[in-house]
């Protein structure tokens with residue numbers, strides 16, 4: 001593509017969308033690639049459409065000249081999904097932030113894809129309903145980004161991942177075609193469920209512009225506890241016990257290994273003394289505060305009697321509950337020990353302790369100066385690591401220590417963050433050749449020129465990482 005056609009494209013975009021919708025030069029490089037990635041954005045321009053029709057027009061123009069496009073939501077993704085090159089056009093959904101409706105009868109809401117998650121949660125709550133999707137980046141991440149990454153978060157255990165909350169969506173294909181699948185019904189088996197093509201495919205098959213999200217009745221009681229355990233065996237017994245005894249009300253089971261708790265709680269109101277090997281943040285949502293809170297206390301006492309926990313503190317107010325979650329969400333505290341790498345893997349609960357021990361042993365051997373923190377949505381089989389390698393600064397060594405042992409446990413190199421550019425090399429540890437070839441075939445069918453988020457998730461040339 002020539003410089004001439006790119007400058008013509010910019011001119012056409014300014015004419016169709018208005019100059020304010022097209023950022024170039026310093027307005028592009030003033031933005032950073034990600035919330036924890038300080039590199040400046042590189043791009044031909046950042047385009048900010050306000051509607052599906054405008055975005056369709058943008059993609060039609062790009063398609064005509066073979067212009068690659070990278071999509072930006074809230075840029076909180078953690079796998080380099082938003083990285084673009086100097087010749088790419090970035091499409092940002094930041095001006096598509098309309099909450100179109102909250103439908104109490106059908107228990108759903110219709111939003112534009114640029115709506116921040118927290119605003120959508122609030123709009124649902126104002127209508128007496130609940131959007132259960134919740135994650136630490138709630139203030140900045142967007143519904144479109146959540147859909148594109150099939151985000152997980154804190155309540156997957158009870159409500160599932162984003163996929164379970166999408167009733168319908170609208171997306172624009174690489175050639176500008178609008179696919180409107182704005183279904184509102186719980187049941188609709190009329191042919192292929194096309195929305196699934198755009199959920200968790202990281203913007204490689206289409207750009208999500210609007211969505212219908214499934215809502216749930218608000219829970220009237222919220223019981224939260226921070227629990228100390230002296231071994232992972234206790235954690236492992238506690239989860240099924242709480243799940244069963246709370247009668248389906250258990251909504252979060254977050255486990256913090258000691259080093260994470262120490263670091264994240266420093267300077268905050270630590271509810272439990274340091275010294276235990278594991279700390280668990282537990283949340284139970286129910287319909288009746290008068291009964292549920294008492295039942296929650298009784299179940300925790302029973303767990304203590306059975307030896308499934310060593311200590312526990314129950315939040316007595318909304319403020320105290322928020323202070324518990326502030327510790328869980330304080331991942332940033334672990335990023336201050338030099339260059340840091342964040343990982344997201346999943347594996348069966350019964351293998352977690354052995355896996356973590358193997359990884360830490362390997363890191364001790366190859367990077368004696370490393371600082372490593374382990375935590376995660378353990379109720380979903382999901383672990384996160386933050387690793388600061390120390391003097392060596394070798395990402396490849398750390399990746400190998402984290403990913404290689406997963407294979408023996410049948411684990412996944414990505415529980416919830418996706419693949420982006422960062423994990424492409426490792427995709428073949430979790431997906432077979434046949435699976436990757438089918439992914440390539442879908443990409444070829446929907447975006448034959450490879451214009452949308454080029455190079456993300458897998459390459460089209462048949463090479464996929466480890467052989």
Ligand SMILES: Cc1cc2nc3c(=O)[nH]c(=O)nc-3n(C[C@H](O)[C@H](O)[C@H](O)COP(=O)(O)OP(=O)(O)OC[C@H]3O[C@@H](n4cnc5c(N)ncnc54)[C@H](O)[C@@H]3O)c2cc1C
Nearest residue numbers: 073074075076077081136142144145146151152153203208
């Ligand atoms: C503090 C913190 C906590 C987090 N906790 C969690 C967690 O608990 N669970 C979890 O799953 N993730 C978590 N994340 C990761 C991140 O927040 C999620 O991946 C989130 O869904 C990304 O949304 P976003 O709008 O920021 O997307 P972006 O980062 O902007 O984009 C992510 C990917 O989706 C594509 N994309 C964005 N918008 C669209 C669209 N409209 N159409 C098509 N493609 C699009 C992008 O091109 C990119 O490939 C966390 C991140 C941080 C910083």
